[in-house]
Amino acid sequence: MxxxxxxxxxxxxxxxxxxxxxxxxxxxxxxxxETLGLTGTNVGCDTSSCGACTVLVxxxxxxxxxxxxxxxxxxxxxxxxxxxxxxQLHPLQEAFRQHHALQCGYCTPGMIMAGxxxxxxxxxxxxxxxxxxxxxxxxxxxGYQNIVKAIQDAAxxxxxxxxxxxxxxxxxxxxxQGGS
Amino acid sequence: xxxxxxxxxxxxxxxxxxxxxxxxLLTGQGRYVDDLSLPGMVWLAFVRSPxxxxxxxxxxxxxxRNLPGVVxxxxxxxxxxEFTGPMPCAWPVADRTMPDExxxxxxxxxxxxxARDRVRYGGEIVAVVVADSREHAMDAVExxxxxxxxxxxxxxxxxxxADGAPMIYEQFxxxxxYTWSLANGxxxxxxxxxxxxxKERYYHPRLIPNAIEPRGVLVQPSxxxxxxxxxxxxxxxxxxxxxxxxxxxxxxxxxxxxxPEVGGGFGSKLNAYAEEFIGLxxxxxxxxxxxxxxxxxxxxxxxxxxxxxxxxMEVAATEEGxxxxxxxxxxxxxxxxxxxxxxxxxxxxxxxxxxxxxxxxYAFSCTAVFTNKTPTDAYRGAGRPEAAYAxxxxxxxxxxxxxxxxxxxxxxxxxxxxxxxxxxxxxxxxDSGNYGAALDRAKALVGYDELRKQQQEGRRNGxxxxxxxxxxxxxxxxxxxxxxxxxxxxxxxxEAATIRCHPTGKVTVVTGTSPxxxxxxxxxxxITADALGVTPDDVEVLHGDTAISPLxxxxxxxxxxxxxxxxxxxxxxxxxxxxxTVAAHELExxxxxxxxxxxxxxxAGAPDKAKTIPEVAFSLWTAHNLPAGVExxxxxxxxxxxxxxxxxSGTHVCVVEVDPETGxxxxxxxxxxxxxxxxxxxxxxxxxxxxxxxxGIAEAMYEEAQYDDNGVLVTGNMATYRxxxxxxxxxxxxxxxxxxxxxxxxxxxxxGEAGTIAAPPAVVxxxxxxxxxxxxxxxxxxxxxxxxxxxxxxxxxGGQG
Numbered sequence: 001m002x003x004x005x006x007x008x009x010x011x012x013x014x015x016x017x018x019x020x021x022x023x024x025x026x027x028x029x030x031x032x033x034e035t036l037g038l039t040g041t042n043v044g045c046d047t048s049s050c051g052a053c054t055v056l057v058x059x060x061x062x063x064x065x066x067x068x069x070x071x072x073x074x075x076x077x078x079x080x081x082x083x084x085x086x087x088q089l090h091p092l093q094e095a096f097r098q099h100h101a102l103q104c105g106y107c108t109p110g111m112i113m114a115g116x117x118x119x120x121x122x123x124x125x126x127x128x129x130x131x132x133x134x135x136x137x138x139x140x141x142x143g144y145q146n147i148v149k150a151i152q153d154a155a156x157x158x159x160x161x162x163x164x165x166x167x168x169x170x171x172x173x174x175x176x177q178g179g180s
Numbered sequence: 181x182x183x184x185x186x187x188x189x190x191x192x193x194x195x196x197x198x199x200x201x202x203x204x205l206l207t208g209q210g211r212y213v214d215d216l217s218l219p220g221m222v223w224l225a226f227v228r229s230p231x232x233x234x235x236x237x238x239x240x241x242x243x244x245r246n247l248p249g250v251v252x253x254x255x256x257x258x259x260x261x262e263f264t265g266p267m268p269c270a271w272p273v274a275d276r277t278m279p280d281e282x283x284x285x286x287x288x289x290x291x292x293x294x295a296r297d298r299v300r301y302g303g304e305i306v307a308v309v310v311a312d313s314r315e316h317a318m319d320a321v322e323x324x325x326x327x328x329x330x331x332x333x334x335x336x337x338x339x340x341x342a343d344g345a346p347m348i349y350e351q352f353x354x355x356x357x358y359t360w361s362l363a364n365g366x367x368x369x370x371x372x373x374x375x376x377x378x379k380e381r382y383y384h385p386r387l388i389p390n391a392i393e394p395r396g397v398l399v400q401p402s403x404x405x406x407x408x409x410x411x412x413x414x415x416x417x418x419x420x421x422x423x424x425x426x427x428x429x430x431x432x433x434x435x436x437x438x439x440p441e442v443g444g445g446f447g448s449k450l451n452a453y454a455e456e457f458i459g460l461x462x463x464x465x466x467x468x469x470x471x472x473x474x475x476x477x478x479x480x481x482x483x484x485x486x487x488x489x490x491x492x493m494e495v496a497a498t499e500e501g502x503x504x505x506x507x508x509x510x511x512x513x514x515x516x517x518x519x520x521x522x523x524x525x526x527x528x529x530x531x532x533x534x535x536x537x538x539x540x541x542y543a544f545s546c547t548a549v550f551t552n553k554t555p556t557d558a559y560r561g562a563g564r565p566e567a568a569y570a571x572x573x574x575x576x577x578x579x580x581x582x583x584x585x586x587x588x589x590x591x592x593x594x595x596x597x598x599x600x601x602x603x604x605x606x607x608x609x610x611d612s613g614n615y616g617a618a619l620d621r622a623k624a625l626v627g628y629d630e631l632r633k634q635q636q637e638g639r640r641n642g643x644x645x646x647x648x649x650x651x652x653x654x655x656x657x658x659x660x661x662x663x664x665x666x667x668x669x670x671x672x673x674x675e676a677a678t679i680r681c682h683p684t685g686k687v688t689v690v691t692g693t694s695p696x697x698x699x700x701x702x703x704x705x706x707i708t709a710d711a712l713g714v715t716p717d718d719v720e721v722l723h724g725d726t727a728i729s730p731l732x733x734x735x736x737x738x739x740x741x742x743x744x745x746x747x748x749x750x751x752x753x754x755x756x757x758x759x760x761t762v763a764a765h766e767l768e769x770x771x772x773x774x775x776x777x778x779x780x781x782x783x784a785g786a787p788d789k790a791k792t793i794p795e796v797a798f799s800l801w802t803a804h805n806l807p808a809g810v811e812x813x814x815x816x817x818x819x820x821x822x823x824x825x826x827x828x829s830g831t832h833v834c835v836v837e838v839d840p841e842t843g844x845x846x847x848x849x850x851x852x853x854x855x856x857x858x859x860x861x862x863x864x865x866x867x868x869x870x871x872x873x874x875x876g877i878a879e880a881m882y883e884e885a886q887y888d889d890n891g892v893l894v895t896g897n898m899a900t901y902r903x904x905x906x907x908x909x910x911x912x913x914x915x916x917x918x919x920x921x922x923x924x925x926x927x928x929x930x931x932g933e934a935g936t937i938a939a940p941p942a943v944v945x946x947x948x949x950x951x952x953x954x955x956x957x958x959x960x961x962x963x964x965x966x967x968x969x970x971x972x973x974x975x976x977x978g979g980q981g
Contacts, residue, residue, distance in 0.1 A: 039215035040208015042443070044392045045476035049898035052392060080208035093206040097198055100863045103871065104697030105205030106212065106393040106443025131906040138898075140392050140444050141697050142867060143874030143935075144906035 009073040013038070014082030022069040028062075029053040031069035032079060040080040040109050044138070051137030054110035054117070055079050061117025063110075063136065080109035083116075092116055095154035096147070103141035111137050115151040125155045192706040192716055196863035200701045200716070210441040213396035213413045214473045221398070222251050224459060224472035225317035227307035227324045228481060229299035232335075232552040232891025233348070234328035236297055236306060243323035244309050249316030252466060253324065254308045256294035262461035264429040266290040268452060269518035270419075270670040273527065273548070278362040282668065287352045289550075291517040293454035293461070299328070300348055300516035301552050302892055303481025305454055310462055310470065333552045333891040337490060337511045340549045348516060348550045357514050357523060357548035362530055364607045365541035370505035374496030378577045382960055384566050385884035386488035386513065388480055388901055389559045391696075393443020395483055396473035397456050399463035407434045408463065412456055415445040416734040417694055419671070421726050423452040423520075428460050439724035442696035446875070447558030448483050449696065450736040451520045455482070477897040485885055486559020488513035489526055493533070493570040496541070501582035501589045505541035506534040506605065508570060512548045515555035522555050523548060524669065528563030528655070528737075531606035535571035536615040536653040536829055537593040542605040552891045558736060560875055560936045561654070568652040569961070572941035576649070576948065585632070586945070587623060590651050590831075591616055601824065601922055610653070610827040611929070612919040614855065619651055621915055622831040622853040631835060639953075643837035643846070646950025650832045650942035656930030657742030657826040657923060674821040675739070676731035677748035679708065679755050681814035683801035685794030687714055689721045692732015693744035698932065699864045700740060704748055706860055707926070711752030712793045713779020731819065738930030741860065742826050746924040750818035755793065758814060762799055763791035765807040826921045826929035830854035832873070834942040838950040843969025845881060845947055847910040852938065854914070857921040857929035865931050870912050872935020878904050879936070880943035881963050951975075 006021040013036060020035050032038045032055065041064060044052035053064040056078040083090035089097065092112055102108040111134070118125075118133040130148045139147065204210050241253035269291070274282035294305050307324045311317035332346035339345055340355040348355055371377060398411040408430065414420050417437040425432035442449065455472050463470040474482065489512045496505040512526035530544045579589040594615040595602065601609040623629070628647070635645045658664075659673035678690040689708050693700055700723060705716035722728050732744075756776065763781040764771040767789055774781045782790035796814065799805065803812035835849040852869055859865050882902045886895050895901040920927030940961060947963040948956070955975040959968065 033215075038208070039211070042212070042393070043214065044394065044443075045898040047476065047897045047899040049903075050392060050476075080206075084207050089203065089206060096206055097202045100199065100867045102202060102205055103699070103867060104391070104393065104444040105201070105210050105441065106391075108205055109208050112206070127911065131909075134906040136905070138390075138392060138903050138905055140390055140446065140875070140903070141871045143870035143872075143912065144909055145870050145911050146867065148906060148911075 007070050009070055011072050011074060012076040014078060024068070024070055026069045027065050028067040028069050028072050029064035031072070032064060038079050038081050042106055042109060044106065049138065050107070051114060052107050052110040054113040054137060056113055056117060059120050061114045080112060083112070091157045092119070092151070092154040095150040099146045099150040099153065101142060101146040101150040107137060107139045111139060111147055115154070118151065119155045119158055125152050192709045193860050195706070195861070197702055197706055197716055197861055199699050200705060201699060212393055212441045212443055213398055213411050216398050216411055216440065217471070218398070218400055218469040221469040221471050222310050222312055222466065223314045223317040224462060224470055225309050225321045226305045226455070227309065227321050227326065228478070229295070229302055229304045229306050229328065231299065231328050231330055232302045232333045233331040234299050235331065236295060236299060236326065237329045238325070238327040239307055240325040241307055243325055244320040247316065247320050247323055249312040250309060250320045251312065252310040253320065254294070256292060256296040256306065259294050259308065259458070259461055260296065262465070263293060263427055263457065265427065266292055267427060267454065267457065268423050269520060269522065271521050271524040272518065273358045273360055273523035273668070275358050276360050286523070287357055289349050289517055293457045301554055303554060308458055308462065310466065335551055335553065335887055335891055337513050337549045337551065340551055348552060355550045357550055359545065359547045360527055361543070361545035362606070363543040364605060365505070367505055367507055367541040367543040370541040371494065371496045371507060374504050375499050376497045376581055377494060378574055378581050379492065379494040380574055380577055380958070382491045382493060382570055382573060384487040384489045384569065385961055386556070387486045387559055387879060387883055388885050389446045389448035389483065389486060390903055391444030391446055391448050394474035394476055394479050395449065395453065395455070397459045398469065398471040399459045400469045401463040401467055403467040406431070408460060409436045409438065410456065410460060411438045411440055413442050413449055414439050415442065415449040415694055415696060415736055417724055417726055418692060418732045418734050420452055420456065424457065424460055427457050428464070436725070436727045439694050445696045446560040447486065447562055447736060450558050451484055480896050480901065481554055481893060484519050484557035485515065485554050486556060487566065488556050489566045491566065491570045493574050495574050495578055497578055497582070499582060501578055501584050501592055503537050503539040503593045505539055506571070507543040508533045510546040512546055513551050513553065513556055514548050515551060515553045517555050519555040519557040522557045525556065525558055525562050526566065529567030531608045532564060532567040532653055532655060533571055534605045535568065536595055536613065536651055538595045539605045544606070553887060560872070561933045562737065564654040564933065565937045565940060568650065568654065568937045569941045572650045572652065573945065576945050586649050587619060587628060590619060590649065599919065599922070609824060611824060611922045613827065613829050614917055614919045615651060615829055618829065618831040618853040618855055618917045621917060622833045622851050625853070625913055625915060626833040626835065626849060626851040628833065640837065643839055644950035644953050646836045646838060646946040646948070648834045648942045648944065648946025648949055650938045650945065652938040653827055653829045654933060654937050655825040655827055656738035656933070657822055658737035658739045659825060660823060661821050672733065672821065673743065674819050675733055675744040675747045676817060676819045677744060677751045678815065678817040679751045681755060681793060681797035683798050685718065685797065687712060687719045689719055689748060690729045691721060691723045691744055691748065692729055692734065693740040694724045694732070694734045695740065696735065698735070698740060698868070699861065703741065703860045703864060704745065707745060707748055708752060711749060712755060714793065731817070738932040741928050742921070742924055742930045743820055743822055745860070745928060746822070746926055747818050747820040749926055750820055751816050754816035754818055755814060758810070758816065759793050759796040761807055761810060762796045766791060766799060766805070822923055824923045826857065826923045828854065828856045828929040828931060828934055830917070830934065830938060832938040832942040834946040836943070836946040836950055838947060838968060840954055840972055843965040843972060845963055845965065845968060847877065847943070850910050851913045852935065853917060854931065854934050855917040855919055856931035856934060858918060858927035859916065860928065866914050868931045869914055869935045872933060873912055873939045874904070874909050876936045876939020877909060877943055880940040880961060882908070884962055
């Protein structure tokens with residue numbers, strides 16, 4: 001068997017300059033998890049369906065199983081480990097906690113990065129738009145409702161405007177809440 | 181002197197305390213199996229059969245052994261000596277008519293971790309490779325050469341039972357696994373004499389559980405001592421330890437099983453799998469740590485499936501729609517082998533096919549069948565979604581037959597409110613219930629009468645409006661050990677908890693439950709805080725590691741709170757009893773003079789004379805001044821074996837708009853009113869309900885594992901098996917009715933599966949309600965756009981839906 005030629009890449013991950021020799025076939029998600037030891041980014045499928053591996057590349061959300069490590073050369077990457085600072089949760093992490101937007105936690109890093117991507121790109125924060133924006137991220141525990149609320153709430157705080165959704169979980173919230 | 185009640189101190193039970201689990205999980209610090217690695221670790225990969233039924237004529241591993249990085253490769257024969265016996269089935273089921281004893285031995289096929297001479301489903305393991313990296317192991321899989329001499333496949337349950345069908349196990353003389361039945365009352369007479377009978381056939385598709393974390397296992401051997409540590413993505417570390425010891429012939433005390441963070445289970449990780457036993461066997465052979473992590477598409481073949489049940493459901497009733505009898509006959513697809521609990525799963529619904537309704541005659545029968553498919557086993561709800569679906573669908577059919585509103589027929593038939601254990605038609609005792617209250621509340625929240633009016637007025641924007649009800653009952657809190665014994669199960673149903681009060685005033689709780697998303701650390705802290713007069717932050721909850729928590733039976737069947745939470749409550753009672761003795765001694769009063777008020781022992785009539793549990797814990801640690809006969813230290817363990825199941829219930833209402841041109845179904849409103857008894861943490865309970873409904877809607881509208889005629893799974897990955905995303909699912913409106921359970925002192929019932937049980941009939945009833953407006957008489961799961969469109973077109977052509 002031929003030995004694959006290694007390629008040198010340099011990128012910024014969570015604000016830190018990283019350089020490494022990578023196999024050309026290595027996916028970005030395995031570069032993050034196995035080369036850099038950033039195991040917060042999870043792998044949930046082998047068809048780029050679940051979105052558990054979503055990270056930010058130059059501020060945009062990307063499924064890191066759809067990108068090769070060599071393609072990340074020269075980029076700035078943010079993973080779930082890069083959000084909290086000085087022991088303070090990022091506003092979106094805090095919103096996930098306040099709204100009970102996670103249970104087993106496995107989809108959560110990807111879901112947060114996808115949500116942050118939506119907030120960063122100035123996406124519409126209506127229920128319908130947020131739900132469509134999360135189409136590529138699967139959660140099997142929560143039923144999504146609290147995830148949508150958490151993203152709306154954090155968007156309001158991060159953008160300095162009021163969020164369209166109210167706090168709290170489902171009990172007693174009468175009437176329709178949009179959805180699709 | 182007038183007694184003025186002291187203001188209650190903060191009670192934590194019933195409050196929506198934010199989860200203790202979250203900060204770790206939100207910051208990427210949660211450690212799942214795939215996040216763990218050890219020095220010297222090698223990787224396992226499996227060669228799996230691409231065909232559903234074949235004799236193995238040759239398994240040649242030599243090609244793999246010569247590849248770079250490959251450490252070892254094994255055929256089934258190579259590993260045969262590693263196992264003391266086939267993989268365990270903990271709950272075999274024999275031919276039986278309850279309550280009579282079984283009439284024959286259960287037909288349990290030998291299920292070896294690696295197939296030896298024959299494969300019986302696509303995905304069955306035929307060889308094992310071990311390499312220095314994940315990639316090298318996967319490369320090595322390609323180099324193993326296997327010859328398959330294909331056999332005819334058995335896929336359809338009815339065809340499997342027909343004379344002359346190919347046999348999967350010749351020694352059993354056919355593909356029937358068992359027939360298990362139960363009857364109560366004069367069923368035949370009631371059906372013969374009833375003025376109204378309704379009969380329908382339903383099919384529950386085969387489902388793939390899809391916990392978002394794939395399975396995985398890491399085994400660390402210690403060759404010098406013979407000890408093993410197994411990290412597994414499992415719901416059942418304790419059970420896995422016992423079964424590993426038995427299957428591999430290892431001293432149980434030398435095995436430690438750790439369930440680290442586990443990314444969801446839904447029953448799929450309530451099992452003891454081939455990959456776990458093989459990992460242990462290979463680690464023992466090589467003396468080096470061994471790891472395997474499932475690929476998702478590999479898991480679609482290798483991890484258990486759920487449901488796949490065909491139901492012939494009948495009810496007998498009066499002209500007014502009053503139920504007289506319920507009779508159901510099932511065919512249940514076991515797949516090719518028995519996994520841990522496969523045979524018992526359809527029977528978990530055996531006592532629930534009359535739902536929350538009163539009737540005088542009841543019969544249940546289930547025939548289980550072997551087919552050349554992945555084994556079925558527990559998937560969220562396990563037997564109870566099937567029961568709820570059948571009764572709730574046929575209640576709508578009965579309502580139509582007698583010309584009444586479905587809500588009225590349900591209200592007419594509900595068992596009246598009760599707060600003491602009450603015998604029901606199937607012969608079991610329900611713990612408590614107020615079914616009408618949930619229906620009334622759900623109707624009010626959804627605006628039921630107004631919706632029916634709108635429906636009368638015709639289409640909305642060209643869409644057909646449909647309203648579906650589901651008044652479900654389920655059984656949780658598995659299980660009373662004596663009932664398991666009566667049903668011939670292989671274990672008990674108790675749960676354990678230990679409370680350790682430290683001299684610093686802090687408290688450690690050790691639980692035998694093994695959470696994987698349910699928030700036990702939070703809820704258990706709330707229960708402990710109230711019981712001992714401390715705060716939730718004072719309480720550390722440990723779980724999921726047999727070295728730390730040696731006693732437990734783990735998490736499944738919505739049992740953790742009802743059984744494990746009660747064990748914790750009982751342990752707290754023991755702590756308080758011992759602490760009271762010491763407090764009385766220190767306060768120099770009789771124990772009878774002490775009362776537990778606001779989380780401390782105080783002298784009756786002299787509230788300034790008091791002792792807290794942390795104070796007493798310190799005294800018990802110093803042991804300087806203890807009453808005679810009192811042992812130092814404050815630590816207690818309790819084991820709770822429940823006297824009965826719990827029976828959560830509720831009513832869900834789904835409102836849909838169906839596009840008659842495309843068949844597309846839009847859920848426009850979903851209301852759920854659930855009764856899970858007393859609530860420890862409403863935020864967590866709501867989360868369980870919402871997630872459960874989402875899985876129920878997924879079952880109703882999107883998901884189905886489909887095989888081709890050769891037994892190949894054609895929905896073999898996440899791109900072809902459709903799991904709904906946020907974009908496909910609606911928002912939910914939730915409320916509760918609370919009738920405390922009489923089964924346990926906490927009054928709790930369990931809520932982990934409620935939504936998944938309730939939702940499918942609510943959705944399908946709503947779609948069926950809409951489609952009747954265009955002449956469709958019958959529709960079944962799943963109500964996908966294609967299925968709905970075909971039903972509409974069929975009705976247009978004059979068919980019967």
